[in-house]
Amino acid sequence: MSIFHDLVFDYTLRTVALGSAALGLTTGALGAFAVLRRQSLLGDAVSHAALPGIVLAFMLTGARTPLILVLGAALAGWAASLTVMLIVRTTRIKMDTALGLVLSVFFGLGLLLLSVIQRSAGAGQAGLDRFLFGQAATLVGDDLKTMAALGALVLLGLMLLWKEFKLLSFDPDFAGAVGLPVRALDITLTSLLVVAIVIGLQTVGVVLMSAMIVAPAAAARQWTDRLGKLVMLAGLFGAVSGLVGAVISSLVPRMPTGPTIILVVTAITLVSLLVAPNRGVISEWLRTQRRRRRILDDSVLAALYRLASQHPDPTTAPHNLEVVRTMTVGAGVRRTLRHLADRGLVQADPDGRWRLTAEGVTAGRAVVDHAEVSS
Amino acid sequence: MSAPQLEILAIAVLAAVGCSLVGVFLMLRRLAMLADAISHAILPGLVVAFFLTGNVSSPWLILAAAATGVLTVALVEMLSRSGRLKEDAAMGLVFPALFAVGIVLITRYAGNVHLDVDAVLLGELAFAPFDRLIIGGTDVGPRHLWVMGIITLLNLAVILTFFKELKLATFDAGLAASLGLAPAVIHYGLMTLVSITAVGAFDAVGLVLVVALMVGPAAAAYLLTDRLSVLLGVAALLGAVSAALGYALAIVLDASIAGSIAVGVGAVFTLVFLLAPNRGLLAVMTRRRRQRWEFAQTMLTIHLAQHEGSPDEDEESCIEHLHGKHVGWTARFTERVVALAVNRQLVTNDGRRLWLTSAGRQEAGRALAR
Numbered sequence: 001m002s003i004f005h006d007l008v009f010d011y012t013l014r015t016v017a018l019g020s021a022a023l024g025l026t027t028g029a030l031g032a033f034a035v036l037r038r039q040s041l042l043g044d045a046v047s048h049a050a051l052p053g054i055v056l057a058f059m060l061t062g063a064r065t066p067l068i069l070v071l072g073a074a075l076a077g078w079a080a081s082l083t084v085m086l087i088v089r090t091t092r093i094k095m096d097t098a099l100g101l102v103l104s105v106f107f108g109l110g111l112l113l114l115s116v117i118q119r120s121a122g123a124g125q126a127g128l129d130r131f132l133f134g135q136a137a138t139l140v141g142d143d144l145k146t147m148a149a150l151g152a153l154v155l156l157g158l159m160l161l162w163k164e165f166k167l168l169s170f171d172p173d174f175a176g177a178v179g180l181p182v183r184a185l186d187i188t189l190t191s192l193l194v195v196a197i198v199i200g201l202q203t204v205g206v207v208l209m210s211a212m213i214v215a216p217a218a219a220a221r222q223w224t225d226r227l228g229k230l231v232m233l234a235g236l237f238g239a240v241s242g243l244v245g246a247v248i249s250s251l252v253p254r255m256p257t258g259p260t261i262i263l264v265v266t267a268i269t270l271v272s273l274l275v276a277p278n279r280g281v282i283s284e285w286l287r288t289q290r291r292r293r294r295i296l297d298d299s300v301l302a303a304l305y306r307l308a309s310q311h312p313d314p315t316t317a318p319h320n321l322e323v324v325r326t327m328t329v330g331a332g333v334r335r336t337l338r339h340l341a342d343r344g345l346v347q348a349d350p351d352g353r354w355r356l357t358a359e360g361v362t363a364g365r366a367v368v369d370h371a372e373v374s375s
Numbered sequence: 376m377s378a379p380q381l382e383i384l385a386i387a388v389l390a391a392v393g394c395s396l397v398g399v400f401l402m403l404r405r406l407a408m409l410a411d412a413i414s415h416a417i418l419p420g421l422v423v424a425f426f427l428t429g430n431v432s433s434p435w436l437i438l439a440a441a442a443t444g445v446l447t448v449a450l451v452e453m454l455s456r457s458g459r460l461k462e463d464a465a466m467g468l469v470f471p472a473l474f475a476v477g478i479v480l481i482t483r484y485a486g487n488v489h490l491d492v493d494a495v496l497l498g499e500l501a502f503a504p505f506d507r508l509i510i511g512g513t514d515v516g517p518r519h520l521w522v523m524g525i526i527t528l529l530n531l532a533v534i535l536t537f538f539k540e541l542k543l544a545t546f547d548a549g550l551a552a553s554l555g556l557a558p559a560v561i562h563y564g565l566m567t568l569v570s571i572t573a574v575g576a577f578d579a580v581g582l583v584l585v586v587a588l589m590v591g592p593a594a595a596a597y598l599l600t601d602r603l604s605v606l607l608g609v610a611a612l613l614g615a616v617s618a619a620l621g622y623a624l625a626i627v628l629d630a631s632i633a634g635s636i637a638v639g640v641g642a643v644f645t646l647v648f649l650l651a652p653n654r655g656l657l658a659v660m661t662r663r664r665r666q667r668w669e670f671a672q673t674m675l676t677i678h679l680a681q682h683e684g685s686p687d688e689d690e691e692s693c694i695e696h697l698h699g700k701h702v703g704w705t706a707r708f709t710e711r712v713v714a715l716a717v718n719r720q721l722v723t724n725d726g727r728r729l730w731l732t733s734a735g736r737q738e739a740g741r742a743l744a745r
Binding site: 035038039040041043044048087090091092093094096097098099100101103104105106107108109110111112113114115116119133207208209210211213214215217218221222254255256258259260262263266269273279281 | 402405406407408410411415454457459460461463464466467468471472474475476478479482483583584586587589590591593594597598624625628629630631633634635636637638640641644648654656659
């Protein structure tokens with residue numbers, strides 16, 4: 001398999017794949033908290049708002065060292081999330097409007113600055129606009145080191161304050177009541193999210209970043225109800241998407257990395273929504289079918305039992321399909337009878353009438369008794 | 376100003392007015408982020424329609440993209456109604472996915488054609504004057520001017536015609552439903568309008584600006600008025616002002632027009648946010664300050680009234696006793712409160728102790744009776 005060979009030995013592919021995986025791991029884990037706290041769209045706002053920070057950092061230092069650009073992005077993203085909080089807290093403007101406003105104005109400022117330096121700085125600044133849509137192919141070893149270091153930092157912070165963040169996410173009022181500094185924790189968690197986002201900007205770009213926050217967590221949420229598992233699964237889904245997306249985009253010509261990663265992570269989410277046990281669409285459909293089947297079975301069984309119990313020996317009293325039909329709810333009585341026959345509870349006489357077996361009598365009595373007790 | 380500049384300005388102002396009008400309803404329905412979601416998600420619709428018609432200026436593009444916008448809303452609602460995802464997560468999942476599809480389609484199949492990713496995101500307002508609408512051989516003006524003009528008129532017409540219905544469905548969906556107004560129809564009608572506006576404006580001014588123009592002026596206007604009709608008018612006006620201001624900035628800095636107008640929107644909002652009467656930050660802070668002093672004065676009168684006629688009245692009414700031990704104020708704060716209270720003739724100060732005036736006694740009684 002040459003792709004595995006390339007993953008190990010091809011410098012560019014290895015860097016891109018590792019970087020994307022690291023990014024997916026970090027944003028996935030942090031995104032789990034964002035989704036739980038209904039802040040999914042904050043990620044979108046922060047990632048858009050990071051643009052002016054990146055451009056300003058470049059304008060002020062003239063460098064395109066990844067760490068400096070990431071620092072600028074983080075500061076701007078952080079300023080944006082604080083602005084959102086300020087607007088929501090001091091006016092009657094709601095969260096969604098504040099997010100939309102901050103997102104578009106910050107991003108607009110970024111575009112303005114970008115157009116100014118593109119005009120004045122000549123070709124040297126080329127490479128900044130890759131933050132718009134991300135160009136994973138331009139990742140180099142330095143970027144990778146920065147991403148890995150920051151990602152580790154974020155995950156470490158998450159682990160150290162695990163209990164506090166858990167409480168903050170599920171019951172902030174209680175957290176406040178037991179004396180946790182809720183505001184400070186809120187700001188810390190948001191700051192970690194900001195860092196996680198800026199790590200990924202170079203790879204997926206500001207526009208698509210929000211999916212890296214939301215999708216892994218949304219997928220993981222379908223598989224588990226426990227926070228620990230949720231965060232780990234989200235991290236895993238994120239990392240896998242990053243890796244697979246990077247590989248696909250290297251195999252298919254003219255397939256941009258960022259959008260590919262997003263499509264992979266969306267596909268994972270869709271599959272999870274469909275097939276997850278318990279919460280998945282398919283498992284819910286099966287459950288509904290089973291319940292329906294059971295209700296129909298019980299209804300026919302009860303009808304047959306009520307008829308048969310009029311006779312001295314219930315098992316020797318065959319009854320007409322039409323009679324049963326008048327006594328039961330729902331359609332498909334014949335099919336239900338056949339299903340009951342498969343379960344060994346009824347049997348058909350040669351003349352087409354149906355009778356209960358000995359087991360059927362017991363089961364029918366149980367259904368009728370149960371119905372009488374509960375009514 | 377040259378003629379092309381005037382044309383750009385006119386397009387920007389029209390886009391601003393059209394976006395602000397629908398933006399008001401988005402904001403009031405707490406769906407402002409749908410502006411962001413829809414404007415991103417229409418991309419694949421636009422691209423597919425472009426592949427089918429082979430023409431960037433075909434009206435089919437607008438229709439297809441608008442349909443994609445409505446589809447986005449439906450998808451988000453389907454996901455959040457299934458109970459598996461919250462609405463914000465559903466939104467955050469759907470639109471980047473659709474946008475990613477759009478980008479992949481563009482980069483793979485339309486790399487060198489007129490549709491390119493930067494133009495989509497940033498708009499190309501600077502080139503708008505070169506894109507003329509020619510009817511029967513005569514040049515009737517820039518195409519975008521006509522598109523935005525028609526869309527803005529459409530928005531205005533729909534809002535004027537269904538003003539009562541929109542108002543009711545926005546503020547009291549339950550009542551609207553019980554009166555037989557079909558909130559779902561109104562909702563999707565509005566979403567269609569938002570999508571059409573987003574597509575038109577998106578083509579003219581770029582994606583970012585669509586969001587800024589839909590959300591910003593509406594938010595600013597919301598701090599200035601409580602009446603829906605006034606809100607719509609003020610939002611449109613602020614939108615137009617932001618557009619003009621932003622365009623001026625773009626000319627001065629020779630920078631991206633879309634970016635500058637978004638910054639203009641931000642500047643106008645910031646100004647309103649700080650200075651709005653009643654709801655502005657300054658007004659709120661001043662009010663809180665004033666309330667703090669007024670509350671302290673009331674506390675003072677209550678304290679004095681409580682001890683009036685009691686054996687420790689003299690002691691309790693000394694200024695030195697008020698701070699620290701009894702009310703817990705600092706010396707400076709007490710001094711200031713006493714000065715204010717004397718000024719309002721709630722108390723008199725004879726240098727030894729404070730005496731409650733009849734107005735002060737009334738104030739204490741009124742506060743206690745509440």
